[in-house]
Amino acid sequence: MAENSDNFETGLKGAAETVASFEVEDKTLLMRFQGALHKTPSLVPLIVLGCAIMIFTGWLGPRFLPQMTLVFQQIQIVGILALAQTLVILTAGIDLSVGAIAVFCSVIMGQFTFRYGIPPAIAVACGLAAGAAIGAVSGWLVTRIKIPPFIATLGVWQIVLAANYIYSRNETIRARDIRENAPMLQWLGLKPNEQLVTWIENLRGITYERLRPNDTDQFLLDLIWQTKITYGVLVLILLAFVLAYMLRSTAWGRHVYAVGDDPDSAELAGVNVKRTLMSVYMLSGLIAAIAGWSLIGRFASVSPSASTGIEGNIESITAVVIGGISLFGGRGSIWGAFFGALIVGVFMLGLGMAGVNPQWTFMLIGSLIIVAVGIDQWIRKVAA
Numbered sequence: 001m002a003e004n005s006d007n008f009e010t011g012l013k014g015a016a017e018t019v020a021s022f023e024v025e026d027k028t029l030l031m032r033f034q035g036a037l038h039k040t041p042s043l044v045p046l047i048v049l050g051c052a053i054m055i056f057t058g059w060l061g062p063r064f065l066p067q068m069t070l071v072f073q074q075i076q077i078v079g080i081l082a083l084a085q086t087l088v089i090l091t092a093g094i095d096l097s098v099g100a101i102a103v104f105c106s107v108i109m110g111q112f113t114f115r116y117g118i119p120p121a122i123a124v125a126c127g128l129a130a131g132a133a134i135g136a137v138s139g140w141l142v143t144r145i146k147i148p149p150f151i152a153t154l155g156v157w158q159i160v161l162a163a164n165y166i167y168s169r170n171e172t173i174r175a176r177d178i179r180e181n182a183p184m185l186q187w188l189g190l191k192p193n194e195q196l197v198t199w200i201e202n203l204r205g206i207t208y209e210r211l212r213p214n215d216t217d218q219f220l221l222d223l224i225w226q227t228k229i230t231y232g233v234l235v236l237i238l239l240a241f242v243l244a245y246m247l248r249s250t251a252w253g254r255h256v257y258a259v260g261d262d263p264d265s266a267e268l269a270g271v272n273v274k275r276t277l278m279s280v281y282m283l284s285g286l287i288a289a290i291a292g293w294s295l296i297g298r299f300a301s302v303s304p305s306a307s308t309g310i311e312g313n314i315e316s317i318t319a320v321v322i323g324g325i326s327l328f329g330g331r332g333s334i335w336g337a338f339f340g341a342l343i344v345g346v347f348m349l350g351l352g353m354a355g356v357n358p359q360w361t362f363m364l365i366g367s368l369i370i371v372a373v374g375i376d377q378w379i380r381k382v383a384a
Contacts, residue, residue, distance in 0.1 A: 037379045041324045041332045044375055045339035048322075048368075052343060056350035064350065069228045071345040075319075076188075076232040077102070077291050077298055079341040081312050082319035083239055084287035086337040087280050089320055090247075091260040092329025093149030095281070097138060097157040098288040099312025103304065104164040105131045105292035110173045110302030113182045120184040128289045134160060135285020139278040161309050168304040175300035188232035189297025197225045232294040236338075239287065244334040256280060260329030318365060319344055322372045331376075343368070 037043055057064050081098045088095040105127040112123035134156065141152035178185050197212070200221065214226055247253035255276045258266035267273050291312075296302055323340025325332030344365060351361045 034379060037375075041379075042336040042339060044372075044379075045323045045336050045343060049339050049343050049346065052346045052350070056346065056353075060350065060353055064353065066226070067349060067353070068346075069226075071342065071349050072233045072236075073228065073230055073298070074349070075341045075345040076230065076236050077294050077308060078312065078315045078319060078344070079236045079338060080232075080239060080287060080291040080294060081308075081316035082323070082337040082341045083236075083243055083334060084284040084291070085316040085320050086323075086325055086332065086334055087243070087256065087287075088149065088284050089260075089317075089325050089327060090256050090329055090332060091277055091280055092263075093142065093277075093280075094153065094317070094327075095138065095284050096150065096153040096313050097134070097160055098284065098291070098316055100157045100160040100164065100309045101131050101134050101285055101288040102292035102295055102312055103306045103309040104134075104160050104167075105289035106295045106302055106306070107164055107168045107304050109185055109293060109296065110178070111168060113185065114173055114177070120182040123182075124184065124293060127292060128286060131289025131292065132282045132286040135282040135288070136278065138285070139281030142281065143274040143277045157313065164304045164309065170304055172304070173302040178296070178300065178302070185293075185296045185302070186300055187297060188235060188294045189230055189300060191228055191230050192234070193224045193227040193229060197221050230297065232297050235290065235294065239290070240334050240338045247334060252276070252279065257330050260331075262330070315344070318369060321369050322365075324372065324376060326376050327373070 053065075053068075081102060084098050085095055108130050109120075109123045109127035112118045112126050113120050118126070138149075138153050138156050141147045141156070142149050145152075175186075194212075201207070201212075212225065215222055247256060255266065255271045258269065258271050259273050259276050263273050291308075295306060295308055299306070319341040320332075320337050321327065321340070322343050323332070323336035323338070325336055325340075347364060347368075348361055351364070352358075
């Protein structure tokens, strides 16, 4: 007996050879779909976006699809703000100040150029730096003073909005002055497709008395001319690609998800939670400042009373929630927020073209928010 107990191979005789497994063999189709949605959070908003485009195309006819470029122009500011908001919400926080930061940074860019005579390029850089600095203040309040993100950013929102009016003296810089003296401030509102077509036609010696018509005998150039994509839209798409890569393929991105999922476990695993949160809030402020630059390009002027300062926060949160990013942190993707902003834009454009009362638009978007959160809770059950 003693000999058998010392012999490991003998002791295993007759023991079960099956290895423990957690795989559920008989998955139903619904469970497989639920699992796919859990693994790819951006799938839900992508499906909703595709359905919305098909519904409005069937409802309004072929005149709807050519207007999709307008959707991109309309969401370029909210879309950039939604990207900033996504980073903070992934850490289980929220940033109520992104809209105010965008407007204040646009005012800084304008005032630095016209009040102090600073070159526009340096004024833009100062505006971007100011956005990152305001984000750092929010991050410091959250990580060092331990103020909940909702309260900290609510306070920063009010302070930045008030500073915006005080500093600018509530003065608006006109579009004509910017166009003649500092066109770089409006750069994100320019359309590269029109510049490209104009450049090609100038090389060929083709000129027009006034504006170029949409339809000429040059099919390819007409198609490019009617694309109407601004540099601001290209910046939005570029930011989405860069942030998606950072969140998916870098250690920093994994730290962001880990902090949002469980900060205590993340700290035990060696993640510097405070540094990660600080970097997220600073990056959020910087991206909001880029939205401010885009704001000048979109509306051509610099106005401290731009509605983005108040509505931008709500609209960015709406896009994030509809995009499937969990308000509890740790789950979601940048592309979800991008698709969420597009969904809102498609609904607003489609219902507007159909002549539906704006009140119905708000009711429908509100319903989408509730449905999105309900779907998120349903998907989370797959991990339980």
